[in-house]
Amino acid sequence: AQSVAQPEDQVNVAEGNPLTVKCTYSVSGNPYLFWYVQYPNRGLQFLLKYITGDNLVKGSYGFEAEFNKSQTSFHLKKPSALVSDSALYFCAANPRGATNKLIFGTGTLLAVQP
Amino acid sequence: GAVVSQHPSWVICKSGTSVKIECRSLDFQATTMFWYRQFPKQSLMLMATSNEGSKATYEQGVEKDKFLINHASLTLSTLTVTSAHPEDSSFYICSAGRARVPYNEQFFGPGTRLTVL
Numbered sequence: 001a002q003s004v005a006q007p008e009d010q011v012n013v014a015e016g017n018p019l020t021v022k023c024t025y026s027v028s029g030n031p032y033l034f035w036y037v038q039y040p041n042r043g044l045q046f047l048l049k050y051i052t053g054d055n056l057v058k059g060s061y062g063f064e065a066e067f068n069k070s071q072t073s074f075h076l077k078k079p080s081a082l083v084s085d086s087a088l089y090f091c092a093a094n095p096r097g098a099t100n101k102l103i104f105g106t107g108t109l110l111a112v113q114p
Numbered sequence: 115g116a117v118v119s120q121h122p123s124w125v126i127c128k129s130g131t132s133v134k135i136e137c138r139s140l141d142f143q144a145t146t147m148f149w150y151r152q153f154p155k156q157s158l159m160l161m162a163t164s165n166e167g168s169k170a171t172y173e174q175g176v177e178k179d180k181f182l183i184n185h186a187s188l189t190l191s192t193l194t195v196t197s198a199h200p201e202d203s204s205f206y207i208c209s210a211g212r213a214r215v216p217y218n219e220q221f222f223g224p225g226t227r228l229t230v231l
Contacts, residue, residue, distance in 0.1 A: 036222070043120075043207050044158075044222040090157065102220060106157045 002027045004093050006105035013081045014113050021076040021108045023091030031093040033074040034102070035065055038088045047089075050074060061085070081112045117141055118210045120223035127198055128231055135193045135226045137208030143188035144210035148220065149181070152205040164191055198230040 004025045013019045025031060032051055036044040048059025055067045065076045074091060091105040117140040127133050137147060146165050150158040162183050164170035170183035180202075182194040191210075195202050209222045 041205070041225065041227060043118075043224040044209075046221070101160070101163070104157045107155075109155075 002093075002095060002103055004091050004103050004105040006089075006091055006108045008108050009106075010109040010111060012111045012113065015083050016080050019078050019081045019085070019110065019112070021089050021091075021110060023074045023076065023105055025072050025074065025091075025093045025103075027093045027095050027103065029096050030069075031095050033065075033067065034092040034094070035059065035063070035074075035076050036090045036092065038090065038107075044090065047076070081110075083112045083114050086110055086112045116212060116219070116221045118208065118221045118223040120206075120208055120226050122226060123224060124227040124229075126229045126231065129199050130197055133195045133198055133228060135195075135206055135208075135228075137191045137193070137210065137223050139189045139210040139212075139221070142210075142212050144191075144212060145188075146211040147185055147191035148209045148211070149183060149191075149193050150207045150209070152207060152225075158207060161193075195228065198228070200230045203228055203230045 006023055011021055034049045035047040037047055038044050047063050048057050048065055050057050050067045058064045063078050065074055067074050088107050088109050090107050092102045094102050119138045121136045125133055148163050149161045151161050152158050160173050161176045162170045162172045164183050164185040166185050166188050172178045185191045205225050205227050207225045209220045212219050
């Protein structure tokens with residue numbers, strides 16, 4: 001079965017420090033990859049996506065993600081965390097040719113301490 | 115652009131009643147709409163995919179007679195939870211797909227919190 005894994009339920013980081021939220025995928029072909037953020041009792045907000053091209057993708061709010069085909073990973077990064085970045089982050093994959101269907105990871109709660 | 119709304123944002127109902135949730139794409143025509151369910155501290159579970167004017171495609175394990183989906187136009191889809199029970203209490207999120215090359219982008223609504231007493 002195709003899947004997306006986020007191995008960490010929670011990531012804790014101090015404000016101002018760099019952050020990484022990990023994501024690996026087991027999806028056939030070359031999937032499109034996404035990161036979304038969810039604040040409490042809200043829907044998902046799009047952060048960034050990888051379709052093709054440069055392995056380093058820049059997105060909203062200073063976030064970026066690095067696509068690594070050999071490791072089938074798409075880790076989310078930010079050079080300097082803010083307290084307001086504290087939220088639930090989801091990685092997702094769309095198998096090419098599967099119309100819009102998204103396969104979501106289980107989510108990682110990011111907690112940024114002041 | 116690409117705003118998706120949901121109504122209501124929260125609803126409390128008695129067991130046995132039916133609840134309708136609307137999902138609208140406000141500034142674009144959605145080729146496809148999706149309905150997800152999210153339990154506390156868990157990921158989104160795709161319930162069904164709907165295309166305008168045709169029957170929804172339900173994921174395995176989702177009762178289509180329980181969760182009725184109507185996609186009447188390119189900007190509106192509704193999810194009706196029929197004869198709701200406490201176990202149906204959840205956060206329901208819709209998304210709308212907009213045709214783009216190479217990937218049909220998907221935009222998410224703010225979600226609806228359903229509590230069944």
